[in-house]
Amino acid sequence: MARLREVGELEALRRLIRDRAAGPGVIVGPGDDAAVLRPTPGVDLVATTDALVAGRHYLAEWITPEELGARLAAANLSDLAAMAATPRWALLETGVGADHEVDDLLALERGLERALGEAGASIVGGNLSATAGPEWLTLTLLGEVARGRAWTRRGARPGDLIAVSGAPGRAGAGLALARRLGAAARDPALEPLLDAWLRPRAHVALALSLAASGAVTAAIDISDGLAGDLRQLCEASGVGAEIDAALGEGDAPLARAATALGVGAFELFAGPSDDYELLLAVDPARRAAGELAAEAVGERLAFIGRFAAAPGVIEAVSGDGARRPIEASGFDHFARR
């Protein structure tokens, strides 16, 4: 093992870009002043960037470097999925300490590269910075979408159905359990929650299949928590929403976490959580087409409510018809905790 301080910046960069196969559409890859890429003729380009900061977005003692790289990929892939874009090219920035093990950096890059590669994207450039403080990673991911066909947050209409992929809230529950229980959170009964937190997967194939179905009118990815991201989608679309007050109760691991944490399953389902699930507005006339498109890629959509006319009003509706407003906002990294 060797540390960055011993190996030096140039040599570390050499090892990081060595043996890297140039991905499709890469004319000039890592190692020059910039990457040169050849877009597919006639497409729109979709660009996103997301960061992971040690101690804020991840806890280094809980995650391996490979998993961390894959998680950075998922955070960015999920943004492209929410635009119905096909991932293509990524640029990585890292701020790490001089005592960081070069092998750990290589492992992180492998995890990143593998997760990107499964979605069809490759690393085309990057940068390595030194920091004396908490380490950070930022990725910029570029994708492509047929001209004018990107999903946005703006298209939801009153009456459209609210659908989610996967199991929202599990990632936030995993983090809360790790903080509360420490090593005891590694209980097999809680494993799906730790897994959602440490090894999230973006729903790229689902998004592309749904895009072809024409069922989706608006989309956002759940990176702050369902309630907060639903609020953002409602604000962008100028609509309100009604969701089922019993959400989360049907997810057995989440219900166990709720008991362990002394909160309601709904609060975990809808509260702060970086799940990288998709939250979608679905045209009710195309619900069946959407469900088929999800099944075609081995996924399932859960329909959890519908959009309503009153702008910004988000309510949970119980089986008996009782309504209560949803206050939850997204995760604020600058809030005192």
Added chain:
Amino acid sequence: MARLREVGELEALRRLIRDRAAGPGVIVGPGDDAAVLRPTPGVDLVATTDALVAGRHYLAEWITPEELGARLAAANLSDLAAMAATPRWALLETGVGADHEVDDLLALERGLERALGEAGASIVGGNLSATAGPEWLTLTLLGEVARGRAWTRRGARPGDLIAVSGAPGRAGAGLALARRLGAAARDPALEPLLDAWLRPRAHVALALSLAASGAVTAAIDISDGLAGDLRQLCEASGVGAEIDAALGEGDAPLARAATALGVGAFELFAGPSDDYELLLAVDPARRAAGELAAEAVGERLAFIGRFAAAPGVIEAVSGDGARRPIEASGFDHFARR
């Protein structure tokens, strides 16, 4: 004035993207999961990313937020200039403390936006992270170049001339003076050096004019120091280089700095320095065309030597024909200092 902790992440982001005019080719700008951009038909895309870390790449007590934003722009614009690309779209990531003044963040963004705007580019997305440690900024910049016409580091041939824009070494000298002399470095006689360090400008117009002249066979930007970046260009092209041993002596402010710092002017000229000047290989048969192209945009090229056949051998040649090898490598951020 209000701090991020008081204002919150969402509101700070709202202020950062408020009133921002969508730039050319921006279909969906900041505020969605990703930006949607429309490339010019038939071009290659050029993508770079660069970071500034507090205490490493800048000293917060020496630079205003506006200047810092402009400097981040220059670092990235310079990479695109070195590829002969036209800058178009940028994504900003910031890692800042919860006590950071929101107004300072807005000023940084203004400086960034203005510098990008002068080069024809706009901010299309970004992200705000909290950090308890040294603050950092990363920018990813996208540009366009006619298909297959990007400059690279690989095209220099023995006999090609070595040209540089501007006055290499001044930025590194400014930093060294600030560290050595403290406030006394604000001497008017040294102002051009502090200016080069704090307010660098990328040579985008020069690059585009030169690209049209066909005079350039390879290019790199000087972001680590002339000797280090010349070495990288030589390694990529499989050539060596001879440069004038008297370089730097003709630059009066640099010569004054050399005296103040007790080093040679050549060492400052060629040593570690993030000048964002262009280092170019020029076809000798097209030197005049290159000079005219530079004059057309109010710039001047200095011809400082020529590329040679022996791979990796870089020498300084004196007026009397004496040769000495150049050892200087670039700036290593992980080295002990």
